[in-house]
Structures are given as structure tokens and as C-alpha cells.
Amino acid sequence: MTGAAAMLRRWETAMLALLIAIIALNSLDSRYFLSVGNFVNLFQLSIEKSIVALTMTLVIIGGEIDLSVASVMGLAACVMAWTFHQGAPLPLAILLALAAGVLAGLNNAFWIAYVGLPSLAVTLAGLIGYRGVARILLEDRAIGGFPDWFNRLGQQPAIGPLTASIVIFFILFIFFAVVLHFSFLGRLIYVVGSNAQAARYSGVRVAVVKTDLFVSSALVAALAGVLYAARLGSVRGDMADGFELDIITAVLLGGVSIFGGKGTLAGVGLAILVILNLRNGMGLADITGNTQNYVIGGLLILSVLAPNVWEDIRNKWKGRET
Amino acid sequence: MRKYLMSAAACALLALLPQTASAQVATATPGKDVSMVLLPKFLGILPFDQAHKGAEEAAKELKNPTALQFLGPTPQNSVAGQIEIVTNATTQGVKAIMISNNSGDQIVPAAKAAQAKGLKVVTWDSPIPSADGEDVFVAQVDFSDIGKVMADMTLSILGPDGGKFAILSASPDASNQNAWIAAMKTALKDAKYAKLELIDTVYGNDESEKSYTQAQALVDKHPDMKLIMAPTSVGIVAAAKALQDEKLCDKIKVSGLGLPSEMLAYTKNGCAPQFALWSFIDLGYLTYYTAYMLATDAIKAEEGVKFKAGRMGEYSITKDPTRAKGLRVLMGPFTVYNKDNVEAAAK
Numbered sequence: 243m244t245g246a247a248a249m250l251r252r253w254e255t256a257m258l259a260l261l262i263a264i265i266a267l268n269s270l271d272s273r274y275f276l277s278v279g280n281f282v283n284l285f286q287l288s289i290e291k292s293i294v295a296l297t298m299t300l301v302i303i304g305g306e307i308d309l310s311v312a313s314v315m316g317l318a319a320c321v322m323a324w325t326f327h328q329g330a331p332l333p334l335a336i337l338l339a340l341a342a343g344v345l346a347g348l349n350n351a352f353w354i355a356y357v358g359l360p361s362l363a364v365t366l367a368g369l370i371g372y373r374g375v376a377r378i379l380l381e382d383r384a385i386g387g388f389p390d391w392f393n394r395l396g397q398q399p400a401i402g403p404l405t406a407s408i409v410i411f412f413i414l415f416i417f418f419a420v421v422l423h424f425s426f427l428g429r430l431i432y433v434v435g436s437n438a439q440a441a442r443y444s445g446v447r448v449a450v451v452k453t454d455l456f457v458s459s460a461l462v463a464a465l466a467g468v469l470y471a472a473r474l475g476s477v478r479g480d481m482a483d484g485f486e487l488d489i490i491t492a493v494l495l496g497g498v499s500i501f502g503g504k505g506t507l508a509g510v511g512l513a514i515l516v517i518l519n520l521r522n523g524m525g526l527a528d529i530t531g532n533t534q535n536y537v538i539g540g541l542l543i544l545s546v547l548a549p550n551v552w553e554d555i556r557n558k559w560k561g562r563e564t
Numbered sequence: 565m566r567k568y569l570m571s572a573a574a575c576a577l578l579a580l581l582p583q584t585a586s587a588q589v590a591t592a593t594p595g596k597d598v599s600m601v602l603l604p605k606f607l608g609i610l611p612f613d614q615a616h617k618g619a620e621e622a623a624k625e626l627k628n629p630t631a632l633q634f635l636g637p638t639p640q641n642s643v644a645g646q647i648e649i650v651t652n653a654t655t656q657g658v659k660a661i662m663i664s665n666n667s668g669d670q671i672v673p674a675a676k677a678a679q680a681k682g683l684k685v686v687t688w689d690s691p692i693p694s695a696d697g698e699d700v701f702v703a704q705v706d707f708s709d710i711g712k713v714m715a716d717m718t719l720s721i722l723g724p725d726g727g728k729f730a731i732l733s734a735s736p737d738a739s740n741q742n743a744w745i746a747a748m749k750t751a752l753k754d755a756k757y758a759k760l761e762l763i764d765t766v767y768g769n770d771e772s773e774k775s776y777t778q779a780q781a782l783v784d785k786h787p788d789m790k791l792i793m794a795p796t797s798v799g800i801v802a803a804a805k806a807l808q809d810e811k812l813c814d815k816i817k818v819s820g821l822g823l824p825s826e827m828l829a830y831t832k833n834g835c836a837p838q839f840a841l842w843s844f845i846d847l848g849y850l851t852y853y854t855a856y857m858l859a860t861d862a863i864k865a866e867e868g869v870k871f872k873a874g875r876m877g878e879y880s881i882t883k884d885p886t887r888a889k890g891l892r893v894l895m896g897p898f899t900v901y902n903k904d905n906v907e908a909a910a911k
Binding site for chain 1: 635641647651736
């Protein structure tokens with residue numbers, strides 16, 4: 243256990259070193275990098291993915307995966323836009339969007355936690371199904387024309403230079419860090435993620451823990467979808483399409499084990515910063531999308547390989563000693 | 565039709581007015597240092613590469629010491645990618661950004677922020693639908709003309725008996741394609757086209773594979789369909805290939821907007837007997853001139869302003885009749901390609 247803890251700390255230290263290196267390189271490369279405005283932009287341009295990565299961390303540590311998050315984002319945004327378009331006041335439309343998120347989460351949880359189907363399959367179905375509903379609602383239209391306060395919420399600074407979405411990210415980060423690392427539920431998530439069978443035998447209500455995970459994941463995704471709509475000022479059916487992979491990338495790069503039971507929110511926070519700074523730096527250096535994806539893909543492979551290779555080397559070393 | 569004549573008359577009047585008021589035609593001052601970004605819908609598509617070529621030609625001619633940046637997103641990430649590039653350009657203090665908009669009005673907040681920092685925002689190929697955050701749109705051809713040309717090609721391929729046809733478009737929110745489809749629907753109301761029946765519209769997102777499967781799906785869904793109209797250079801090739809692969813070119817034809825070099829084989833073998841396009845090289849060239857002159861204050865984005873765009877001659881900024889508000893520079897003209905002239909153009 244202490245080995246694992248030390249290992250994790252090493253991971254976060256490595257991420258921190260990588261982050262510092264990237265920031266240093268970026269500031270040498272572009273004179274526009276080190277400015278408050280650029281840092282706000284850097285966060286703001288991917289803030290919705292960052293928010294969803296928080297709950298994704300809990301889900302993956304709990305030994306599951308939620309592939310439906312991006313579709314839930316799209317669904318929530320479309321439910322909001324559609325009800326608003328039908329004449330409902332926007333606050334009501336937002337509540338309905340969040341409710342749609344909760345329903346999607348309950349649906350996922352039912353099949354996974356109570357019927358016992360694998361989350362990979364269930365949420366893959368969700369990815370397709372929720373996106374389908376979103377597209378049916380909006381057809382091929384784009385709906386915009388939201389009230390000013392809503393667009394301001396997504397586009398203008400709320401506190402100091404920070405937008406509301408960024409403030410919400412930090413609040414949620416602290417909230418989920420407390421839940422995961424300092425609460426009873428958090429300990430249960432690690433236990434269930436390490437060995438669900440053993441947890442069940444020792445009296446943990448595994449189904450309840452999993453329901454909590456999938457409902458929070460979908461609710462936070464729905465909130466992120468609404469925030470995304472506010473940032474762009476208009477909604478269409480393909481919103482946030484494909485975001486799930488970027489989100490999972492951040493979580494895995496953060497040192498969370500895809501097999502569950504291992505990882506910290508701090509690691510994921512650092513990984514988000516690494517990805518955002520890397521993308522932003524490459525953007526300012528006029529390096530375009532394809533190359534950016536290539537670099538981040540390579541980083542992810544390294545992140546999965548490195549700990550395993552390290553373990554291997556260590557085991558061999560130990561084998562020689564004894 | 566009457567409406568169309570009226571607006572044409574209004575346009576003619578508008579074109580006359582500034583001449584009487586001031587016949588001044590602005591010219592560009594070469595050699596000014598202006599950092600500019602050319603932003604296509606996404607990278608890896610031939611027409612956008614051609615536009616880039618045209619813009620580079622103009623850049624060379626205007627002796628701009630700062631190299632033109634040609635930056636684009638990946639097709640899978642077009643909306644978020646375009647927004648990111650506009651935002652980064654704003655941070656970098658670029659002077660002008662030229663956008664082929666693929667994000668509908670979702671680009672507006674980023675474009676407005678760019679304008680607030682003093683950037684000139686010129687759209688080309690595909691405008692911002694609401695025109696918010698945009699200085700001027702460089703239009704390839706008049707959108708209502710595109711609708712008419714598409715209807716004419718359909719009629720000439722299918723013959724006087726007409727028949728059923730479907731549209732295979734790009735993404736559902738590509739404002740240029742949507743405007744052309746709307747223009748075609750308007751054109752179809754003319755009695756001349758009474759025998760043509762539009763039965764379906766599908767979207768291939770300007771991805772070859774998706775367009776290909778969408779074309780196949782159209783064939784399966786509508787056994788009596790006689791033509792697929794694809795107003796996108798990606799869709800038209802994919803549709804022609806799908807029909808050729810399924811050996812259906814005798815029964816179903818393809819038409820639309822395409823590049824001669826990509827359509828050569830299909831026009832020769834009869835899968836796509838006619839298609840149309842304008843020069844993307846010229847569009848890139850004119851867009852660069854427009855943005856350069858705006859950024860160097862040689863012209864203002866105002867109705868009635870006239871300017872000389874190098875080898876392409878004189879252009880003027882007018883109201884955009886295809887949108888509720890917004891200004892445009894109209895390039896034109898159109899070329900319809902068939903088996904007689906496609907080979908020469910493909911070289």
C-alpha cells in the first residue's frame with residue numbers, strides 16, 4: 243500500500259515537473275503566453291471538458307467508465323434550447339436540462355448497478371442513444387437568441403478575470419476532492435473500484451455507490467452542457483460530439499488506473515493543466531489540430547506505458563536481489 | 565421571382581449611387597506589415613488549399629513582410645477548433661483573420677472578442693449567419709444564382725421529363741450550403757422546373773466516408789430517385805464514387821459543386837455529367853486583398869466602398885441581400901463544367 247502511495251506521489255510529481263517544463267517552454271516560445279487573459283482563455287476554451295473530467299475521475303476510480311458524458315452534455319443543451327424555443331422561461335429550461343441529465347444518469351445506473359451489465363456497453367449505448375434524442379429534438383437547426391444574462395454568464399468574467407464556468411470548476415474540484423479523499427463515500431469508491439466482489443461480501447452497498455457515481459457524472463455533464471451553450475451562445479444537435487475521449491484522456495493522464503481503485507483528483511487536476519498548457523502553447527506557436535492530437539496521443543501512450551515499464555524494471559531488480 | 569427582380573434593381577441602384585457621390589476607388593499600399601490568419605473550415609480539403617494558394621499570391625504581390633498563417637482545425641473538432649484559433653489569434657495580436665465559418669453563430673462570441681481587440685474579421689466561402697462579429701463577407705457567387713444553376717443543371721441532366729432528386733449537403737449548420745439549398749428551393753418554384761421533385765436532404769458533414777454512406781442510404785431509401793445534388797466538393801465526389809461502385813451511374817446521376825480535378829473521371833464516364841464551381845484561388849486572392857486593405861485602413865467596411873483588388877480588378881462593398889444584415893463583396897462568376905471543358909480545367 244505504501245508502495246502504491248509512493249508510486250502515486252511519484253506520478254503527480256512527474257506531472258508537476260512536466261507542467262513546469264511546458265509552461266517554461268511556452269513562455270520562451272511566445273510572448274503572449276504569460277498573460278492573465280491568455281490563462282483565462284486557456285481554461286475557458288476547454289472548461290466544460292475539465293468540469294466533466296472531475297466526475298469521470300470518481301467513476302474510473304470506482305472501477306467503471308462513463309462514455310455517455312459528451313452525449314449527455316449535448317442532450318442537456320438541446321433540452322434547454324428546445325424548451326426555451328417552445329416558450330419556456332430560460333431558468334425553467336435549465337432545470338429541465340439538469341433533470342434530463344439526472345434521468346440519463348439513473349438510466350445508466352439502473353442497467354449497470356442493478357442489472358449488472360458492464361458500464362462500457364451501457365454507456366456506449368447511452369453515447370449513441372442520448373445523442374440521438376438530442377438530434378431529434380433540434381433536427382438540423384441551430385437555436386440561439388438566449389437572453390443576455392445567459393450569454394454573459396458564459397462569455398464575460400464573473401469574479402475578477404474569471405468566468406462563471408471557471409469558478410464553478412474550482413468549486414466542484416474542491417467539493418469532489420473532499421468527497422473522494424476525505425469522506426466515507428470516497429473510501430467506498432476506492433474499495434468498490436479495487437475489488438467490487440470483496441466490497442460486496444464485506445457489506446458495502448455497491449449498487450448505491452455506483453448509482454451515486456453515474457448520477458453525479460450525468461448531472462455534472464448536463465451542467466457542463468448548459469455552460470457550453472452559454473459560452474457559444476447557440477446550440478445544435480452535434481454539440482460536444484466526441485468530447486468523451488478528451489475527458490477520459492485527461493483522467494488517465496492524471497494517473498488514474500483504468501482498472502479502478504487507484505488515482506487522485508490532484509493528479510487529474512495537474513493532467514488537465516498539462517493538456518491545456520500544451521494545447522495553448524502549440525496553438526500560439528501556430529501548430530494546428532492534427533499535430534496537437536498527435537502529441538497528446540503520444541503523451542497518453544507514454545503515461546500508460548511508463549508506470550508499467552517502471553514496475554517491470556523494479557520487479558526484475560528485486561528478483562535479482564533475492 | 566418578382567422579389568428577386570426588385571432586389572436586383574435595388575442592387576443596381578446601390579451600385580450606381582456611390583458612383584455619383586464619389587467615384588473614388590481605393591487602392592492598396594504594398595509593403596505594410598500586417599499579421600494575418602487564413603482559417604478554413606478544416607485542413608486537408610483541396611478547395612481550401614487552393615484558396616490558401618490564392619491568398620499567398622496576393623500576399624506576395626502586396627509584399628507583406630509577415631508571413632500568412634494558414635491554420636485550421638481537424639474535421640472532427642471543427643467548431644471548437646475554429647473558436648480556439650480565433651481566440652488564440654486575438655491573444656497574439658493578429659491584425660486580420662479570414663474565416664470560412666463552419667460554426668454557425670457559435671463563432672460570434674469569439675469573433676466579437678477579436679473585433680474588440682481591433683482585429684478585422686473577414687469571412688469568405690461561408691459567412692457568420694447573423695453577421696455579428698464580422699466586418700465583411702467575401703462571397704464567391706451570388707447565392708440566389710447558385711440555386712438557379714443547381715436547378716438548371718438538374719433539369720438539363722434529367723431532361724424535360726424531370727424526376728425525383730435528393731440533396732447531399734455538408735454539415736447541417738454550414739451556412740453557405742444551407743443558403744444555397746434554400747436558394748435552390750426558391751428557384752424550383754418557377755414553373756420551368758415543375759417536373760423536378762426534391763424528395764430528401766441528407767448531411768455527410770464534408771467527410772468522405774460519411775458522405776459515401778449517406779449517398780448509398782439515399783439510393784436504398786428512394787428506388788425512384790434519379791439524381792443526387794451535392795453542393796459540396798466532398799459530397800459530390802463521394803456520391804459519384806458510391807454510384808460508380810454500385811454500378812448505378814446509368815440510372816442515377818450526380819451533380820452539384822465540385823472541383824474539376826476531382827470530378828474529371830466521373831464527368832468523363834457519365835456519373836456526373838455536369839457540375840459547377842468558381843475559382844477558389846481567386847476567392848483566396850480577393851479575400852486577402854479585402855482583409856489587407858481593411859487592416860491597413862485603406863478601406864472601411866461600409867456600404868458603397870470601392871476598391872481595386874490587384875489582377876482581379878474593381879470590387880465594391882454592398883449590403884448582403886442573402887442575410888438579414890451584414891456586408892459583402894461579391895466575387896463571381898460561375899463556371900458549369902461538362903465533358904467538353906472539364907479536362908482543360910482539371911490541369
